[in-house]
Amino acid sequence: MEILEKIAAQLQQGEEEEVAALTQRAIDAQIEPKQILDQGLIGGMNVVGELFRDHEIFLPEVLLAAKAMHAGLDRLKPLLEAADVPSRGKVILGTVQGDLHDIGKNLVGIMLRGAGFEVIDLGNDVSPERFVQAAKENDAAVIGMSALLTTTMPVMKQVITLLTEAGLGSRVRTIIGGAPVSGDFAQQIGADAYAYDGANAVEQIKALTV
Amino acid sequence: MRPKLRLLADDLITRILDEAREILSTLGVEIHNDAVVTLLGDHGAQVDREAGRVRIPGTLVDRALESAPSGFRLYDALGQETHDLSGDRVYFTPGSAAINLLDPESGEMRRPTTADYIRFVKLVTALPHVASQSTAFIPADVPERISDSYRLYLSLRHGVKPVVTGAFTIEAFEVMKDLQVAVRGSGEALAEKPLTVFSCCPTAPLKWSDVTSQNLLDCAAYGIPVEYISMPLSGFMAPVTLVGTLVQHTAETLSGLVISQLAQPGAPALYGGSPAIFDVRYETTPMGAVETQMIDCAYAEIGKHLGLPTQAYIGLSDAKQLDAQAGIESAMGATLATLAGINNISGPGMLDFESCQSLEKLVVDNEICGMLLRLAEGIVPRDDFPARPLFEEMLREGHMLIAKHSRTHLRSEHYFPGATIDRAQRSRWQDEGARTLRQRAHGEVERLIAADTGPVLAAETLRALEDLMVAEARRHGLERLPAEEN
Ligand code: B12
Numbered sequence: 001m002e003i004l005e006k007i008a009a010q011l012q013q014g015e016e017e018e019v020a021a022l023t024q025r026a027i028d029a030q031i032e033p034k035q036i037l038d039q040g041l042i043g044g045m046n047v048v049g050e051l052f053r054d055h056e057i058f059l060p061e062v063l064l065a066a067k068a069m070h071a072g073l074d075r076l077k078p079l080l081e082a083a084d085v086p087s088r089g090k091v092i093l094g095t096v097q098g099d100l101h102d103i104g105k106n107l108v109g110i111m112l113r114g115a116g117f118e119v120i121d122l123g124n125d126v127s128p129e130r131f132v133q134a135a136k137e138n139d140a141a142v143i144g145m146s147a148l149l150t151t152t153m154p155v156m157k158q159v160i161t162l163l164t165e166a167g168l169g170s171r172v173r174t175i176i177g178g179a180p181v182s183g184d185f186a187q188q189i190g191a192d193a194y195a196y197d198g199a200n201a202v203e204q205i206k207a208l209t210v
Numbered sequence: 211m212r213p214k215l216r217l218l219a220d221d222l223i224t225r226i227l228d229e230a231r232e233i234l235s236t237l238g239v240e241i242h243n244d245a246v247v248t249l250l251g252d253h254g255a256q257v258d259r260e261a262g263r264v265r266i267p268g269t270l271v272d273r274a275l276e277s278a279p280s281g282f283r284l285y286d287a288l289g290q291e292t293h294d295l296s297g298d299r300v301y302f303t304p305g306s307a308a309i310n311l312l313d314p315e316s317g318e319m320r321r322p323t324t325a326d327y328i329r330f331v332k333l334v335t336a337l338p339h340v341a342s343q344s345t346a347f348i349p350a351d352v353p354e355r356i357s358d359s360y361r362l363y364l365s366l367r368h369g370v371k372p373v374v375t376g377a378f379t380i381e382a383f384e385v386m387k388d389l390q391v392a393v394r395g396s397g398e399a400l401a402e403k404p405l406t407v408f409s410c411c412p413t414a415p416l417k418w419s420d421v422t423s424q425n426l427l428d429c430a431a432y433g434i435p436v437e438y439i440s441m442p443l444s445g446f447m448a449p450v451t452l453v454g455t456l457v458q459h460t461a462e463t464l465s466g467l468v469i470s471q472l473a474q475p476g477a478p479a480l481y482g483g484s485p486a487i488f489d490v491r492y493e494t495t496p497m498g499a500v501e502t503q504m505i506d507c508a509y510a511e512i513g514k515h516l517g518l519p520t521q522a523y524i525g526l527s528d529a530k531q532l533d534a535q536a537g538i539e540s541a542m543g544a545t546l547a548t549l550a551g552i553n554n555i556s557g558p559g560m561l562d563f564e565s566c567q568s569l570e571k572l573v574v575d576n577e578i579c580g581m582l583l584r585l586a587e588g589i590v591p592r593d594d595f596p597a598r599p600l601f602e603e604m605l606r607e608g609h610m611l612i613a614k615h616s617r618t619h620l621r622s623e624h625y626f627p628g629a630t631i632d633r634a635q636r637s638r639w640q641d642e643g644a645r646t647l648r649q650r651a652h653g654e655v656e657r658l659i660a661a662d663t664g665p666v667l668a669a670e671t672l673r674a675l676e677d678l679m680v681a682e683a684r685r686h687g688l689e690r691l692p693a694e695e696n
Binding site for chain 1: 309348350354355357358378379413414419421443446447490491492493563565
């Protein structure tokens with residue numbers, strides 16, 4: 001559909017107002033909200049993701065596109081909720097206890113929001129109890145943990161243990177990131193995934209939540 | 211003349227300082243430590259408890275600049291002076307706190323162990339152009355909670371050079387201080403002859419965490435020197451321009467200086483940092499980028515303008531192997547830093563954005579440092595004038611090989627690199643196995659470590675160190691320390 005292609009194209013340009021207006025026009029034209037979301041907004045964001053990976057565009061353009069997507073999403077949200085279209089799922093994000101490095105975690109949050117996830121950011125120095133509590137309270141699909149210090153890596157394992165003890169082990173997926181952790185470490189502690197950067201985090205979490 | 215790099219015009223330095231002071235006095239810094247906030251408030255800073263911000267007036271900055279020393283010295287574990295951190299003197303320190311070690315056998319990065327750490331310490335002892343140790347990486351065979359103090363313990367036990375280090379927690383400071391006191395004999399002796407420098411990092415933008423600002427207070431109380439490691443990331447957690455980044459670095463570093471000087475006027479400190487540009491393609495913080503290195507040298511110029519000794523994380527590489535990129539980035543950074551006269555140049559051995567140490571790379575970097583120390587000496591006449599007698603002698607003898615002038619000046623005028631740097635004729639190089647840089651460096655690593663003659667401290671000092679570390683380990687559930695076989 002032409003208008004959905006236009007939404008996707010404007011989104012790639014980071015045209016916030018254009019995307020909002022076009023989304024409204026699509027709604028007014030009685031196009032299915034789910035279709036506007038998938039083919040217009042998310043379709044556009046997927047292209048942005050690929051261009052970023054190939055270095056055709058840089059991070060600032062991705063973030064502008066994400067902002068434009070949210071402008072469209074704001075129009076769409078009430079309709080999606082009314083039609084009971086499940087959202088992409090909630091992601092609890094935080095830097096683990098004892099660790100104050102939050103730059104990478106923040107960037108992951110920005111990228112996830114850009115990709116349409118609802119992100120609940122608990123900040124840094126987050127205790128295992130708070131991770132699990134937040135997952136419970138928000139009925140979250142994913143817990144994302146960040147650690148930049150070797151000293152704080154063990155906290156990730158504690159979160160996973162606590163999650164299992166709370167009986168959420170099968171419902172809430174876990175993903176970890178940060179300079180000292182790796183795919184191997186994720187496996188060792190029973191995390192479901194590891195991502196090396198924000199774009200990769202989006203891909204991995206998409207795979208975890210299908 | 212000492213060769214010198216200048217990147218900032220005088221009026222630009224003044225303007226950057228003015229802007230930074232303006233930011234400190236209007237926006238202030240966010241400080242997550244009550245003792246530090248109270249200290250600043252008691253001395254006239256404006257405390258906004260609700261917003262958690264402290265506005266630091268220019269008068270406090272001026273006072274700090276007045277009481278801050280223009281330099282200080284470091285002494286090795288035996289009490290010998292090794293560093294005079296002042297003026298344009300440069301000293302090299304291995305990059306610190308790496309997560310991984312590049313394994314020379316497999317070529318892969320892996321978690322290091324106690325045995326690796328001891329090998330590293332012995333290597334540093336043997337390298338002539340690396341003046342200090344650093345707590346270079348984290349041995350993975352002890353509980354994470356003691357990994358900071360344990361590194362210092364191993365450095366003091368097996369090495370001799372002063373140590374650039376840092377605490378990961380507030381609690382770790384205590385034992386890290388006690389270890390040093392054990393070496394010196396008393397707290398006063400330690401304050402008189404500093405043995406370590408603690409890295410203390412503000413958080414970009416304009417923030418001090420509980421841990422790192424408490425570390426400032428604790429170090430000041432014991433006369434332990436610190437280096438402020440401000441890390442603005444241009445374009446992400448700092449303005450994208452180099453000047454904007456410098457304003458932020460200046461404000462963050464001056465706020466640290468104010469805290470230290472209020473805690474203890476005269477507290478020794480290096481005007482340091484580890485800024486980087488942010489690479490918006492890979493989401494990384496390249497230390498090998500020329501702009502990163504320009505920011506380093508430029509803030510050092512500002513530090514010097516303020517009359518303070520300086521430090522930078524420069525002369526390291528983002529490469530994942532000991533390859534040509536590792537050489538390019540390390541040599542470029544170290545050269546610029548030397549020309550900028552940065553007093554403590556932290557970086558040698560480091561790869562992968564400050565996350566991986568390599569013993570082989572350290573040996574290569576030691577040669578870079580050797581060449582640069584020569585560069586820093588510059589070109590000066592040495593019995594060269596009048597020149598005619600020298601040339602008369604050459605014409606008479608046919609060469610200068612055994613002339614007195616040559617014999618007197620050969621070893622100071624020409625720097626002779628170790629076996630890592632290949633200067634052999636091709637045939638000789640082939641005859642000797644056509645070894646690559648990595649193989650040559652590895653050979654040097656093994657040779658130098660094998661030649662180590664063991665701990666230098668007195669037996670009772672070694673025992674005191676061990677007692678302290680064992681007690682600390684036990685507090686964290688480790689009954690005995692890992693075996694130190696190697
Ligand atoms: C910037 C920085 C700081 C800043 C942090 C500011 C902040 N608000 O976060 C400051 C100056 C405050 C700081 C402080 C310290 N730091 Co620091 N720091 C760094 C540095 C240089 C860069 C980190 C960074 O922000 N990178 C840019 C971001 C974008 O990348 P990233 O964090 O890797 O995140 C990406 C991926 O990892 C991934 N990711 C990250 N999190 C997550 C989470 C999920 C769920 C997913 C899917 C993906 C993901 O995606 C992100 C986006 O691409 C690293 C060096 C390094 N190699 O990482 C050292 C480093 C991590 N720090 C180190 C140290 C030692 C410290 C201090 C202890 C120093 C001290 N003594 O004061 C303190 C720690 C205080 C504490 N308790 O936390 C060491 C760690 C050593 C170790 N073995 O543990 C490092 C490796 C540097 C070094 N060699 O010394 N640091």
